[in-house]
Every structure is written in structure tokens, then in C-alpha cells.
Amino acid sequence: MKRSSILTIIIFLFTNCSEVIEYELPYDGDKIVVNAILLANEPVQVSITKSAPPTGEINKDLSLKSATIDLFENGVFIESLEHTNDGIYISKSEFRPVEGNEYYFVVNAKGFETVSSIPTIIPSSPSVSLLGVTYNPFSEESKGVQTSIVITDPIAEENYYFLTVYGLFNGDDSWYETYSYLLGVSYDFLPPCLDNIILGDLYKDACQNGGDFEFIFNTENKYSSPGNNRDEFDKLFVTVTNISTEYYNYLLNYDRVTDIQLIFFEPEVLPSNIMGGYGIVGAGNQAVIEIVL
16 A cells, blocks of 8 residues: 555656657758769769658658659769659769769759758779688578688778678579678778678778788678578679778778667768768769679
């Protein structure tokens, strides 16, 4: 009886101490969202969507299917892109960016403010070579492939690299994500020069003034996902992409925003280089090493 009375008093105190605070989240209205990664010698493709308010019901389909996207190279108009589906626009002429040239987009859509991306330059092609491939256990249940590569980084030049490993089955054109991790490097990378993110490994050469740097990966030699356990890969592709500064910063922050641990912390804002809107237009130049297993 005594315990029941104490519990009633505690509940009464807490319910009477509560206060409803109405706070309207700031929102500038719907904006155009532009996302594209321009790779040297690869056809241009852009995703055009719209932003959603921070409160209320979110429209499942945010794609903009009737926008006008104009592509510029070194300040000269190239062409207007063509919509395919779900807000994806492509170059009708299969235009491919060129190393060293500068590109940007101007996007118009009915009911939205015109937006444009800040010009970005296609980086130089990375110099990458394969040192060796060995086989070792990845876990108790699967085999592993240990791959050593060397990146030759130019002296007195700031570069950012994105490293990933994919697998492929014979008769299948799709590249599959692998379980892969970095075993070691040729010297001690001091944070923040090397970052392991969800999508791969990010490296910037600020800690060293150029030279040859060795990276060693250990990769599981099969594709596994819920409800899908296929045989071993027939090939692996190690990709090294020299990426623009804005894309590097975006990838770093994207990983932090999507980390589940951050539900307990204040969310970070993704970097954007879209004037008048949101999104990222990054640039890269990719080298691919093919390994037949």
C-alpha cells in the first residue's frame, strides 16, 4: 500500500512537469537535387530529384521526370540530357568527359528555382600496378584472395583516391560488391589520411609528398547476401579512382551520416556543390585491375 502511494506521487509529479514545446523546423521549400559522378571516358549520367520537407508525409517518388539539364564543358554548352526513367538523365550522344577539362550542369524544372553545379575538373588518371595475388582463408567457411597493388602518387600534387574491390561471375556482366578489407599499407597512414568507409577505402596523399604506396587487400572469394549464396567469383576487379575534392568530402560525410551509431548524436549535413539546390556533382578518373581467379 505504501509502495503504491509513492508510485502514484511519482507519476503525478512527472505528468504535471511535462510541457509541450512547439518548434517549426526551418524549411526553404522544395529544391532540385542533383547527383552525378563524372568519370573520365565514361558516358554522362545524372540523377534529378527534389527535396522533401523535414516533417509530414514523404512522397515515395521524388524523381523529376521533365527537367531540362544542360551540360557545359569549359564554359561551352555541349547538349541537353535526355530522361530515361525515375529521374535518370543521360547524354544522347554518349558524351564522355575528358581528363583536365571542367564541367558543370544547369538544371531547370517547372515550379522550382533554377540550379547549377559548381564547375568541377576531371582529375588525372591514377598510376596503379599489381604486385601480386595470393590465396588464404578469409574465414572458417570461405576462401580469401590477398591482393597487393601500388599507387604511384605524383610529387607536389594534392590527390584523393577511392579504392574498391568487386567480383564477377563468368557469363554475368554485373559487378558484385565483395567483403573486402585493407590488411596493410607500406607506411603508417595517419588519420585523416586513410579512412575505411562503407563503400570502400578513402586515401588522401596529404601525409606524404608523393611516391609509391602499397595497399594490401583481403577479399572473400564469393558473393553472399540474404537468400543468395553463389559460388566463388571467377574474376576480381580492384578499382582505384582519383576523385575530386568535393566528392572526397561528400563520401566521408556520407559514411558518417549513414552510420547507425549516429542516432545518438546530432546529424551532420552532407556537403553540396549545387547552387540554389542540393546534391553533389563529383569527378573522377578510374584505373581498373582485372584479376582472373
